[in-house]
Amino acid sequence: METVLEVFLNIIIFLIGASIFSFLNVVIYRVPRKLSFVSGRSMCPQCGKNLKAIDMIPILNWIFLKGKCRFCKGKISIRYPLVELLGGIAAIASAYIYGYTLQTVLIFAFFGILTVTAFVDYDTMEIPNEFVVAALIIGVFAFFAFSDISFLSRLAGGVCVSLPMLLITFLIPGAFGGGDIKLMAACGLFLGWQLTLLSFFLAVLGGGAYGGWLLITKKKGRKEHFAFGPFLCAGMAAAVFIGTPIINWYAGFLI
Numbered sequence: 001m002e003t004v005l006e007v008f009l010n011i012i013i014f015l016i017g018a019s020i021f022s023f024l025n026v027v028i029y030r031v032p033r034k035l036s037f038v039s040g041r042s043m044c045p046q047c048g049k050n051l052k053a054i055d056m057i058p059i060l061n062w063i064f065l066k067g068k069c070r071f072c073k074g075k076i077s078i079r080y081p082l083v084e085l086l087g088g089i090a091a092i093a094s095a096y097i098y099g100y101t102l103q104t105v106l107i108f109a110f111f112g113i114l115t116v117t118a119f120v121d122y123d124t125m126e127i128p129n130e131f132v133v134a135a136l137i138i139g140v141f142a143f144f145a146f147s148d149i150s151f152l153s154r155l156a157g158g159v160c161v162s163l164p165m166l167l168i169t170f171l172i173p174g175a176f177g178g179g180d181i182k183l184m185a186a187c188g189l190f191l192g193w194q195l196t197l198l199s200f201f202l203a204v205l206g207g208g209a210y211g212g213w214l215l216i217t218k219k220k221g222r223k224e225h226f227a228f229g230p231f232l233c234a235g236m237a238a239a240v241f242i243g244t245p246i247i248n249w250y251a252g253f254l255i
Contacts, residue, residue, distance in 0.1 A: 013095050014088035017108065018058035021087025024112055025080050028119045031128060047072035058084040079119070086115065093241055102145050107240060110138050110190055114233040117183065121229030127179025132186050139189030149192035157188030157196040180228055187236055194247055195239040203228070203235035 023037075029045065030037040042051045049071040054061070062081040069076060090111045098104040117131045143154060162185035165176045188196040207228050214220040239246075 010092055010095075013091045015058070017091025018084040018088035020108075020112065021090075021115065022056065022058045022080075022084050024087070024116050025083050027116050028083070028123075031116075031130070032120055032124045032126075044069045044071060044074065046074035058088070083115065083119070087112070090115075097241065106138055106141055106145055110135070110187075110240065111237055113138065114187075114237050118230040118233035121179065121227045121233075125177075125225070125227050127177070127183055127229050129179075129182070132179070132182045135183065135186040136189065139186055142190045149195075153192035153194070154189045156193035157191050158185050159188070160193045161188060161196050161200045174225065176228065180232060183229065183232060191236065191239060191243075195236075195243045198243050198247060199232070199235035199239040201235070202238055203231040206234060207231040 026042060027037045029035075042056060043049060044051065047069060049069070059081045062076060062078075065076070067076050067078065068074065091108055094104045094107045094111070098107060113131060113134050117127055117135075120131070121127050139154070139158075142149075143151065162181050165181045165184060169175045169181065184196070184200070187199075191199065207226075210231070211220075211226065214226060220226060
């Protein structure tokens with residue numbers, strides 16, 4: 001009976017997470033276009049038809065409609081159900097690690113901010129200040145909700161990566177975007193210095209591999225830039241969920 005209840009709760013948690021990230025899809029689409037995401041009905045971006053509730057069932061609606069708009073049959077990007085799936089998985093992972101607590105809510109909210117930031121930066125090469133402020137607010141709440149990371153560690157997390165990024169940018173103009181620097185400062189308060197350093201290390205690995213692939217395939221030249229924010233966000237997301245085991249594993253080699 002207990003197992004059945006756990007499965008049911010996980011399904012509910014998954015659906016809540018997928019539904020919230022379905023809304024974040026709206027944010028990802030509207031913010032770069034300077035449209036309000038708190039007013040106005042959801043609509044097909046191609047034909048402009050208002051969507052009904054049945055058209056907005058996370059994941060399943062995209063599958064049933066075979067990735068097409070019910071009205072104009074225009075193609076709907078697979079990004080939409082993938083973001084919703086990501087939200088469901090993030091919700092379950094957060095609840096599994098932190099239980100039914102305020103910590104779970106903050107972790108999930110932080111992951112949501114990272115997701116929106118990553119996709120908007122990928123699309124526009126810009127990180128809106130609103131997302132940085134949202135990350136900062138979550139970071140301030142983390143001071144009170146998480147006791148395993150000290151106050152000083154969080155303060156150090158705010159500068160241990162962002163300050164070197166700023167100095168490097170002064171020396172090499174364009175090395176990092178201002179949004180990247182501000183994002184790492186805000187998120188560092190949430191992560192603490194250890195996870196912040198780890199997330200930046202993972203971002204450099206991922207970004208370096210991606211940059212190398214772009215050069216090899218000649219999709220970009222040596223002096224052309226690509227969005228680094230998605231790699232920072234991916235590194236921080238990984239640090240949140242598996243960062244501590246990675247750090248402990250690495251520390252084992254130093255003992």
